[in-house]
Amino acid sequence: MSSPLHVDNPRACSNCSRAKAKCVWPATDDEDVEPETCQRCFKNSLACSRSHSVSQRKRGKVTQSKVIEQKLDNIMALLSRERNLPIESPSSLPSNGFTPSAIQAPHQDITSAPSLHSPASYSQQDAFINIVPGFHVSFVEAGQVLQEYMTEILPQFPFVPLSSVDAHDLHKRKPLLLKIILWMCRPPAPEAYAAFENWFRQHVAYQTVVLMNKSLEIVQALLVFFAWNDIFFYANSKDTSLLQLAIGLLADLGLHKRPSTTHPALGLIVDDAADLRNDLQPQPGHSSDDRRAALGVYYIASVRCSILGKLSGLEYTPRLDECTRQLLQDQEYPTDLLLVNLVRIRQIAIKVNDAFGNTCDPLTDKNSTSVRAIVVASMRNELDAFTNSLPENLQSNHLLRSHCAAVRIRLLEPVNHGNRHDPLEPTHLRCRAMWDCLESTQALIDAFLLIPIESYPSLTFVSILHLALAIIKAFRLLCVEDQAWDLQTAQTMYNLPDILQRLSKLFEEASRIGRPRCGIMANGRPLLCEYAASYKGIEQWYMSKVGVAHSDLMDSVVAHDGDQYKGFDFWNQLSDLTYGLGP
Incomplete structure (x- = not known):
């Protein structure tokens, strides 16, 4: 044992x-x-050595608290040192290349301050709005941009005014609208410019289609995106899907109808079902911004329809008429009066388009001369009444003058293409209509020439499109062969080459004034220079064909000679938009 x-x-x-x-x-x-x-x-016959006891201090609650306190002290010291360091300027930031996957990734809005910092601890000079890689704007410059937008840019398109020009406030309430305004007023380099367009489309689609976000901000951002794009954007039909999305948002937001109705026959089936369950929720009233956005979408859609021959997709309803009356009554902004009259002239333009836009309509039949003359006379009276009713301060507004002239061109254009070989055709009436149409093109160009070149960079696509309409329709009238038309007299009195040379010089001068929007590129050169080159090309085109007398003159030019001038696809397309009738 x-x-x-x-x-x-x-x-x-x-x-x-x-x-x-x-x-x-x-x-x-x-x-x-x-x-x-x-x-x-x-x-086991091993050498045994006793291990000595070592005193070890156990870590208790007191020791853990000290360690935590020490870590907190280190963090606060680190934050204090970072706060005192100067923040790198945008030019010193690395210009890394970006890929489409990087564009799709969400971007942090304010990159100058760590997330642990309080916004109040930074001055405005230290914060930047990062939009896409290679494109960021400081809050100080953003405030200046918003002020510039309200004073210089908004009068060109008065449908998206800002209640505040504080960049921090707008960034908090409507960050997408702020970014699209910054992109429009301070366009970045071409690579970042295209990257933003891609990001904007993806962001809007994700917000509306995936997240089913229906907000007024998206409609307003789309309006700014539409208004200050170039005419080639519309010629290439890049606008169709986004515009239909904007029209759908109006319906989802209830901007196509009154907020509430007491007439039982006008109620919706959903409202009726909710009323039977005693679950009918009161609908909020529409704000002035809602009304302007609805009218802005109608304005864009109607311009595309009457000038470019595209489907409108949005009719002028009593609800829109109510919006114009309310804005006219309130006049919250000085530009609201201009807005209302722009919408009214677009109503007349759509009436003209509805009357003559359908080639199968009896009014476009060359044999219905008397009926067509009555319709034209009625619409001319309506157009004259609108012009005479304009307030004195809007009589000389270049937007309204160009709109009126464009409507008159489209109104008189079908009359010019009657049966030119019919001896019973009232040639004196056709001759008068052709002269009036040619004079309307001159009136439109004169209205454009009143614009100072400093304002050229801020013009919307509507002004450039109207100018293109006047040029191409004058071209047609100065080349058409008709027994009712004194072609030689028209070419002598209407010096189209001189007009084109003048426009080309003005656009070239405007491209050199140093405004931020002068840097927008198209086809490898500044956009304004691209327009100037187009006018030069039209001049050469006209000079090479002015001596040719042929009934299919324009068709031959489009088919054979138009492609020799770079960027003429749009001009050829606009030349074909004559309600299906050729000279």
């Missing part, structure tokens, strides 16, 4: 400790004498 065990000392020897075995020390007769060999080492 083994001897009694010594259990007072629990520490193991080094051998048992390494082997992780139980170490048992034998008992001794003298309690003051410690055994030299444990039972395991004695049995």
